[in-house]
Amino acid sequence: MKLIASLTSPYARKVRIVLAEKKIDCPLEEDIPWNADTHVPDYNPLGKVPVLVLDDGSTLFDSRVIVEYLDNISPVSRLLPQENRPLIATRRWEALADGLCDAAVAVFLERKRPEGKQDPDWIDRQYTKINRALAAMSGDLGERTWCNNDSYSLADIAVGCCLGYLDFRFPDVEWRTSYPNLEALSERLAARPSFLDTLPPR
Numbered sequence: 420m421k422l423i424a425s426l427t428s429p430y431a432r433k434v435r436i437v438l439a440e441k442k443i444d445c446p447l448e449e450d451i452p453w454n455a456d457t458h459v460p461d462y463n464p465l466g467k468v469p470v471l472v473l474d475d476g477s478t479l480f481d482s483r484v485i486v487e488y489l490d491n492i493s494p495v496s497r498l499l500p501q502e503n504r505p506l507i508a509t510r511r512w513e514a515l516a517d518g519l520c521d522a523a524v525a526v527f528l529e530r531k532r533p534e535g536k537q538d539p540d541w542i543d544r545q546y547t548k549i550n551r552a553l554a555a556m557s558g559d560l561g562e563r564t565w566c567n568n569d570s571y572s573l574a575d576i577a578v579g580c581c582l583g584y585l586d587f588r589f590p591d592v593e594w595r596t597s598y599p600n601l602e603a604l605s606e607r608l609a610a611r612p613s614f615l616d617t618l619p620p621r
């Protein structure tokens with residue numbers, strides 16, 4: 420098994436954290452899908468990372484499919500609840516966090532275009548999504564220690580990765596000031612080796 424990933428992708432970081440939490444050994448093959456010499460399309464027709472290549476050569480994508488697969492192949496540190504209601508709640512957190520990443524990545528890419536070709540309305544639309552998602556996360560988290568009631572789960576990993584991506588690419592989004600409960604969650608997560616070892620390169 421090997422993971423094809425870039426070190427800056429928040430979706431790939433989610434998978435890398437799951438691997439670490441579950442103590443699954445899996446070599447990482449770094450591949451940046453934007454580079455001309457990328458091999459990602461050989462593994463994923465969508466040309467996106469992360470991709471998990473299994474020992475029989477078959478491939479899994481996207482990150483949500485990969486994390487479900489990984490959680491099921493090892494009983495160590497279950498990250499997805501077994502019962503439907505908490506499972507769906509966890510998946511909803513993940514959809515919100517990944518959706519925030521989708522909006523942030525869209526802004527990042529738009530800003531890479533030549534200045535005259537960037538669409539400010541499109542960028543504003545994505546920022547609105549980012550801000551609404553942060554408010555929703557903070558409201559849903561409330562005073563709880565972890566997103567999914569009292570147990571650490573994939574929900575926390577997904578939220579931690581999207582907040583980490585904001586810190587990495589969008590230091591102008593001052594989510595800590597507006598949402599102290601997200602800051603407290605982020606600090607709890609940052610102390611975990613799985614988060615420390617997967618910080619995006621500076």
Ligand SMILES: N[C@@H](CCC(=O)N[C@@H](CS)C(=O)NCC(=O)O)C(=O)O
Pocket residue numbers: 427428429430431452453465466467468469481482483517524
């Ligand atoms: N929903 C996908 C999103 C993956 C994604 O968008 N990855 C980005 C890197 S952060 C990518 O590979 N982009 C290349 C492209 O869009 O061509 C997942 O959860 O894995």
